[in-house]
Amino acid sequence: MKKFLIFAAIVGIILYILISPSGGSTSIKDYQSSIKSASGNVVELVSGLHVKLIGVEPNRTDVEMFIKNGFLGKSVTLIPDSKGDQEITDPNGTIGAYVILNDTHECLNHLVVIQYPQTYRAMDLSDSTGWVKGKIPPTPKPDLALYMKQRTFLIEVNTEEGSSIGTGFFINDQGLAITNWHVLPAGAEKFSTAYLYKENPDDSKIYTDKKRRIKNILWTEDTNGMDISIFSVELEQGESVPYFELASQRAAVGIDCATFGNPLGFTASYSAGHISAFREEERSNRKVMMMQYEMSTNGGNSGGPVCDKNGQIIAVHEQGVKDAQGLNFGIDILQIRSILDGLEFNYGGR
Numbered sequence: 054m055k056k057f058l059i060f061a062a063i064v065g066i067i068l069y070i071l072i073s074p075s076g077g078s079t080s081i082k083d084y085q086s087s088i089k090s091a092s093g094n095v096v097e098l099v100s101g102l103h104v105k106l107i108g109v110e111p112n113r114t115d116v117e118m119f120i121k122n123g124f125l126g127k128s129v130t131l132i133p134d135s136k137g138d139q140e141i142t143d144p145n146g147t148i149g150a151y152v153i154l155n156d157t158h159e160c161l162n163h164l165v166v167i168q169y170p171q172t173y174r175a176m177d178l179s180d181s182t183g184w185v186k187g188k189i190p191p192t193p194k195p196d197l198a199l200y201m202k203q204r205t206f207l208i209e210v211n212t213e214e215g216s217s218i219g220t221g222f223f224i225n226d227q228g229l230a231i232t233n234w235h236v237l238p239a240g241a242e243k244f245s246t247a248y249l250y251k252e253n254p255d256d257s258k259i260y261t262d263k264k265r266r267i268k269n270i271l272w273t274e275d276t277n278g279m280d281i282s283i284f285s286v287e288l289e290q291g292e293s294v295p296y297f298e299l300a301s302q303r304a305a306v307g308i309d310c311a312t313f314g315n316p317l318g319f320t321a322s323y324s325a326g327h328i329s330a331f332r333e334e335e336r337s338n339r340k341v342m343m344m345q346y347e348m349s350t351n352g353g354n355s356g357g358p359v360c361d362k363n364g365q366i367i368a369v370h371e372q373g374v375k376d377a378q379g380l381n382f383g384i385d386i387l388q389i390r391s392i393l394d395g396l397e398f399n400y401g402g403r
Contacts (some may be wrong), residue, residue, distance in 0.1 A: 078142045079144070081132070081133040082131070082139075083131070084130070086098035087099045087127060087129060088125055091117045091121055091125075093113055093114070093116060093117055094113060094165075102144060102145065102146070104131060104147070104150050106149075106150075106152060106165060107177045108151075108166065108174055109162055109172050112293065113172055114203060115295045118196075118199060119169070119195075120165070122199075124154070124161065127154055129154055129155060130155055131150040131153070133150050133151075135180040136180065167192055168194070170298075171296075191363035193362045194362070197311055197323075199254045201358060201360060201364070202313060202323070203250075203252065203295045204296055205221070205222045205321075206230075206247045206265075207220065207315045208220060208221050208236055208245060208246070208247055208248075209245065210236070211244050212241070212244045217236075218315055219232055219233065219237065219314075219356045219357075220232065220236070220315055220357035220358075220370070222297055222357065223295065224297055224299065225296050225398075225399055225401060226294055227285075227288070228285050229271075229283070229285055229398060229399075229400060230283075230285065230286055231283055231369060231389065233280050233281065233355045233371055234274060234280045236282070236355050237267070237270065237282045238275065238282070239270055239273050241270075242267045242268070242269055246266065247286045248260075248264055248320075251263065257320055257321035258321075259321075266286070266287040267284060267285075269284060270283070271283050271284055271396070272392065279341060279384065279389070280341075280371055297366045297402075298401035298402030299366045299400060299401060299403075300387075301387075303385065306330060306331065307327060307328060308327060308328055309325065309362050310326060310328055310346050310359055310367060311326070311348070311362075312354060312359050312370050313357055314370070315354065315357075316349075316352070316353045316354050317353055318353055324348045324354075326347045327346065327348075329345045329346055330345040331343070332382075341385075342388060343371070343384065344385050346381050348379060349379060350370060355370060355371060356370065357369070358370070368383030370383045390403075
């Protein structure tokens with residue numbers, strides 16, 4: 054009887070190994086489920102498995118919102134990279150893979166990088182670089198207002214003469230930012246605060262947990278010149294922020310454009326319109342190419358981003374004409390690019 058039990062146990066072990074490849078693990082290849090949620094570059098499947106999108110930079114709120122806004126509930130199939138994870142050993146664990154959308158057969162990893170080229174991490178790929186080649190052309194943002202909100206912030210300046218507000222925006226993930234000089238002049242950083250917006254697209258309030266110190270002004274020129282301040286925002290330890298890319302070509306008259314800011318204290322406000330003209334402004338020491346556009350702005354929008362439909366910065370909003378409907382001017386971004394290049398700053402779109 055004892056020998057029989059030992060024999061049965063051995064047979065059971067052999068059968069378990071035969072019907073459970075890799076000792077109970079499951080192959081990543083052709084694994085199917087649907088998308089339940091996302092966190093940074095990690096997709097949570099309905100099955101409980103968490104999939105890191107290989108080739109995509111981690112901890113990106115823009116990637117997370119992109120997935121949540123367009124791909125929840127989508128049925129997907131996984132494909133492993135040949136030199137990455139091949140087996141799923143924990144059904145609720147995290148593995149790296151390519152996520153293929155079953156309805157369109159497109160690679161979600163690729164779609165993310167097309168939408169946000171700065172998130173591409175070639176070092177993560179070994180044999181599948183064909184899914185993204187060369188410089189990826191910009192594409193329209195499916196939710197431009199949210200995209201701009203994630204990269205823009207309110208600036209509050211409090212001095213003995215009083216308080217004022219304006220708008221600034223990030224141009225790299227380490228807190229490098231731009232606004233107008235008349236919003237943040239030289240020496241004003243010690244009296245100034247940046248308030249980042251909440252990620253919730255429906256929440257336009259300002260919260261103290263999003264309060265950040267303006268660290269220093271790195272370059273500035275007053276209204277006789279460029280009316281621009283380039284500065285850094287002090288981020289929390291380990292924090293990185295979504296940022297804009299600066300356009301490398303002048304935008305065309307007639308195209309759609311948008312701005313985001315804090316008109317008259319109405320925080321986190323989006324406004325859209327179109328480019329009307331370009332005008333070179335010459336006065337005193339100022340010789341600046343100005344973009345004229347028709348959209349709604351007010352005091353508090355100063356220093357804010359002006360974007361095309363692809364979310365690329367085409368101008369920095371400077372002023373609207375009082376008692377004129379929708380007549381606004383911004384500083385063409387190509388002039389600011391040349392300043393940033395001269396300073397050898399790292400920025401989006403360089």
